Amino acid sequence: MVSIIWLFFIVIGTLFFILTGNIEALNNEILQGGAGGIKLLTEMLPLLVLWTGIMQIAEDSHLLDVFAKIVRPVLSKLFPSLPKDHPALGYIASNIAANALGLGSAATPFGLKAMECLQKDNPQKDTATEAMVTFLVLNTGGVTIVPTTVIALRMMYGSANPSEIILTSILATLCSNVSGLLFDYYKRRKKK
Amino acid sequence: MNFSTYIVPLFVLFIILYGFKKKVPIYDSFLVGAKNGLVTIFKIAPAVIAMVFATNLFLNSHFLEFVFSYFNPVLEALNIPVSVLPMAMVRPISGTASLAIMSNIFDLYGPDSFVGRLASNLQGCTDTTIYVLALYFGSIKVTKTKHALSAGLFADAIGIIAAFLITFIFFG
Numbered sequence: 001m002v003s004i005i006w007l008f009f010i011v012i013g014t015l016f017f018i019l020t021g022n023i024e025a026l027n028n029e030i031l032q033g034g035a036g037g038i039k040l041l042t043e044m045l046p047l048l049v050l051w052t053g054i055m056q057i058a059e060d061s062h063l064l065d066v067f068a069k070i071v072r073p074v075l076s077k078l079f080p081s082l083p084k085d086h087p088a089l090g091y092i093a094s095n096i097a098a099n100a101l102g103l104g105s106a107a108t109p110f111g112l113k114a115m116e117c118l119q120k121d122n123p124q125k126d127t128a129t130e131a132m133v134t135f136l137v138l139n140t141g142g143v144t145i146v147p148t149t150v151i152a153l154r155m156m157y158g159s160a161n162p163s164e165i166i167l168t169s170i171l172a173t174l175c176s177n178v179s180g181l182l183f184d185y186y187k188r189r190k191k192k
Numbered sequence: 193m194n195f196s197t198y199i200v201p202l203f204v205l206f207i208i209l210y211g212f213k214k215k216v217p218i219y220d221s222f223l224v225g226a227k228n229g230l231v232t233i234f235k236i237a238p239a240v241i242a243m244v245f246a247t248n249l250f251l252n253s254h255f256l257e258f259v260f261s262y263f264n265p266v267l268e269a270l271n272i273p274v275s276v277l278p279m280a281m282v283r284p285i286s287g288t289a290s291l292a293i294m295s296n297i298f299d300l301y302g303p304d305s306f307v308g309r310l311a312s313n314l315q316g317c318t319d320t321t322i323y324v325l326a327l328y329f330g331s332i333k334v335t336k337t338k339h340a341l342s343a344g345l346f347a348d349a350i351g352i353i354a355a356f357l358i359t360f361i362f363f364g
Binding site: 003005006008009010012013014016017020022025026029030033034036037038040041044045048049050051052053054055056057058059060061062063099108109111112115116118119122124125126127128132133136137139140141144147149150153154157158159160161162164165167168169170171172173175176177179180183184187 | 204207208210211213214216217218221222223224225226228229230232233236237240241242243244245246247248249250251252253254255258284291294295298299302303304308309312313314315316317318319320321322324325327328329331332333334335336337338339340341342343344346347348350351353354355358359362363
């Protein structure tokens with residue numbers, strides 16, 4: 001599925017560059033295309049390495065298990081295919097918590113770790129498990145409770161009340177997440 | 193409001209102190225984890241490079257602006273500034289691109305205008321679905337993603353519609 005999107009972006013982008021006569025810009029885009037990804041990776045690198053280091057301490061001290069135990073009742077309903085003491089649940093919970101607080105970049109290492117844990121029990125390594133799909137639906141919905149970046153930008157542009165959009169953001173993100181989860185639930189039921 | 197600025201430092205401090213109290217070799221644990229982090233970056237690098245390349249190619253071709261230029265008369269009649277729709281379209285593809293459009297809207301109309309509030313809600317209502325999918329599945333080399341993409345995009349569409357309606361109801 002990702003290949004189709006990838007193909008769509010490249011084909012439409014390339015054709016439109018050509019149609020608008022921007023061949024030089026297109027050439028630049030292709031020749032320097034890798035730089036954008038590398039830039040993003042180098043921006044992610046320090047934080048990701050630091051967080052995986054810190055989280056290893058949380059894992060070794062079983063703090064993550066404690067955390068997972070607290071959120072287990074809720075999460076295990078969302079992930080019926082996972083055993084109740086699955087290590088991925090702790091990472092999933094941390095990921096959701098970080099996302100909810102608007103700390104998007106802090107959430108990524110937890111999310112990647114969760115995927116790694118889920119992959120360990122995956123019998124078909126090239127195919128997503130049910131739990132992976134549900135986790136990604138939750139994640140791409142972006143369960144944001146405090147949209148920190150938006151609030152910071154509103155403040156910067158002189159808003160009289162930068163945080164007035166918190167409630168409306170939560171409502172919008174709830175609509176998005178609930179509909180995504182229902183879609184996932186419906187698809188899973190249909191398969192059985 | 194600055195509550196969230198305390199969360200990260202306290203969180204880190206708590207984890208380290210807890211580990212120390214539980215007699216975990218904290219420094220060695222950190223090194224093991226940090227090494228895994230480096231391996232992770234290495235693993236996700238191909239997916240990130242591939243996706244950023246394609247997104248930039250697509251966005252910089254200005255195809256979206258071209259498509260939306262046809263909707264302009266309709267939007268203007270409805271008093272919705274033209275830049276909001278591209279922002280809604282770009283949101284699932286690139287977080288930085290939609291943030292850039294949002295800053296631009298704040299600059300032009302002010303954050304407390306109707307459009308400014310609408311843009312704020314659009315930014316908050318969802319995440320960069322396509323990027324997250326490529327990154328997370330890419331990191332573990334899963335290529336058959338089942339209905340993850342359709343579910344993610346469906347949720348985005350509902351979130352975007354909800355952001356429009358909710359902004360109308362609360363601030364309209």
